[in-house]
Amino acid sequence: MEQLTTLDAGFLEAEDSDRHVSLAVGGISVIEGPMPDFASLADSVAERILSVPRFRQVVHTHLLDLEPPEWVEDPNFDLSHHIHRAALPHPGDDQSLYRFAADVMERRLDRDRPLWECWIIEGLADGRWAVLMKIHHCIADGIATMHLFAGLSDDGEGETFATEIRAAKDSTDHRGRFAGVSLNPLDWASGLWQTAVGVTNAASLAVEGVIEITGGLLRPASPSSLAGPLRKMRGYSAARVSLDEVTAICHEFGVTVNDVALTAITDSFRAALVRRGEQPRQNSLRTLVPVSIRSNDAREMIDNRVSIMLPRLPVEKDDVVEQLREVHARLTCAKGSGQRQAGSALISTISLLPFPVTAWAVRALTRLPQRGVVTVATNVPGPRERSKILGREVLSVLPIPPIALQLRTGIAILSYADSLVFGIIADYDAAPDVDELARGIEQAVAQLSAAAKALG
Known part of the structure; x- marks a missing residue:
């Protein structure tokens, strides 16, 4: 029997810490019509x-948690x-x-059964239909979940944007530093020195990252309506922007896709605070940003392999271009401070x-009750090309994160084909303006695109 890792568990x-929380992740594939016969579709999905x-x-699970939980076949x-x-x-x-997606995602999965659901949804406008997949976060992180979802398509996962993330490009063998060691004794001294220096530098960087993360968690954010106790009911919305447009912004300003995405989120949250009559402050939007530590050789592993960064997004600035430059600077600083290494080392140590x-x-x-972090923003690379399910084209893919x-x-x-999609879930009572958050993201990208064209 395979045990859950500490992070999975x-x-x-x-x-379990909050009766109003469901820690499932989801994804909706909106598909062109007509919808196939339900029985044959269900059989295909099941297979x-x-x-x-x-x-x-x-x-x-075991009594008193004396041993880690285990995955066992459901008899x-x-x-x-x-x-x-x-x-x-x-x-x-x-x-x-x-509204349907929010209703499905707010309900907890039954722990007496395998922790997943698949909803086949008909009746969408223009003859479309959809498939909503929901799995518990203890099974997989964002990249592994997308790999699972992509397995539903006719051609499997195919080429994805996951190969472009930092961890995927890291060819280091983290399972052992002595693989392929030289048999020449003259190489041993320099090898030991390089290893010692590498370990020392990594340890120093990790310690700095621990300090950064600890400080971010312990320093309370400015009080606002963005954080606080959760109710059970959820709201959901989505924003879509052109990936080509985002790429053009990246080239003009020398930033990354993630920088542009987080800037759009920053500007939308600033507008939300102003709309709610609250003053955006420097410490109003400390954000949990999960960072993948999944290498390409572990792409098909079904588990969680993430670290974290905790940048403060600059909602105090009212100009979206200034926000972009500041997001880029703060993300660069967070990466250089060792937060990614610290989170990974902490999980390994635990x-x-x-x-x-x-x-x-x-x-x-x-x-x-933690008061340092206000929201979570996770970037999940999806398929580079449009997928098909039973010969029907998947028109869009909408990601659904959990909150807790x-x-x-x-x-x-989520990047899918030629689009960048933002899936936003919120406490229904505390954030009734979830649709306005989505529109604010689209408007921010449009403003950045106009600024990039003006410079070009």
Whole structure:
């Protein structure tokens, strides 16, 4: 039986810390019509999903958490508990789809069964239909989840933008530093020196990162409506922008796609604060930014491989170009400060401790009201080309992140073919303006695009 890692199990503990939280991640594929026969479609989806053993397994826990939870085969597995059919009310517009998605995502998955659901949704406008996949975060991170979702398509995953992330390009063998060691004794001295220097530099960088992360978590953010206790009900919306347009902005200003995405989020949150009658301050939007540490050789592993950064997004600035330059500077600083290395090292270190100690510690920490982080923004690379399901083209893919730990909004950024899509989930009562947040993101990208064209 395969055990859950400390990080995987931590998502279960975080969910248990708040009865209003569901730590499932989701994705909606909107597909051109007509919709195939439901029975044949369900059979096809089931065949592709069940090729992954995790979708037939349940989490088995131990008394008093004396051992880590384990993945075990579900002896009573019943597909009808996992694949469902639904229809949107007329006119089947985006708002109807978003409301349905929010309703599905706010409900917790049943821990007595494998932790996933698939909803086949008909009745979308223009003859379209959709597939909503929902899995628990303890199974996989964003990149692994996208790999699972892509497995539903006719051609499998295909080429994705995941190969461009920093971790994927890292060819270092993290499983052992002595693979391929030289047999020449003359090389040993220099090799030992380089290893010692590398370890020392990495340790120094990680310590600096720990200080940065700890400070970010302990220093309270400026009080605002963006953080606080969660209710059960959720709201969802999405924003879409042209990836070519974003790429042009990157080339003109010398920044990354992630910089542009986080700037658009910054400007939209600033507008939200002003709209709510609140003053945007320097410490109003400290953001949890998950960072993948998944290399290409681990692309098909179904688990969580992430570290974190905690940048302060510059909502205090009212000019979107100034915001972009500041986001780029702060992200560069965060990367150089060792936050990514610190998060990874911390997870690795915790994994070496006895599981009862880590389980009890995580349970205690997740029950404390954290006040340093205000939102989460995660960037998930998707397929480079448009996918097909049973011969029908997938027109768009909408990501759905979870929220927890006093974070009232969460944003997942997904690149799919020629689009960059922002999926926004929020506490329904605390953030009723979720649609305005989405429109604010689109408007910010449009303003950056106009500024880039003016410079060019």
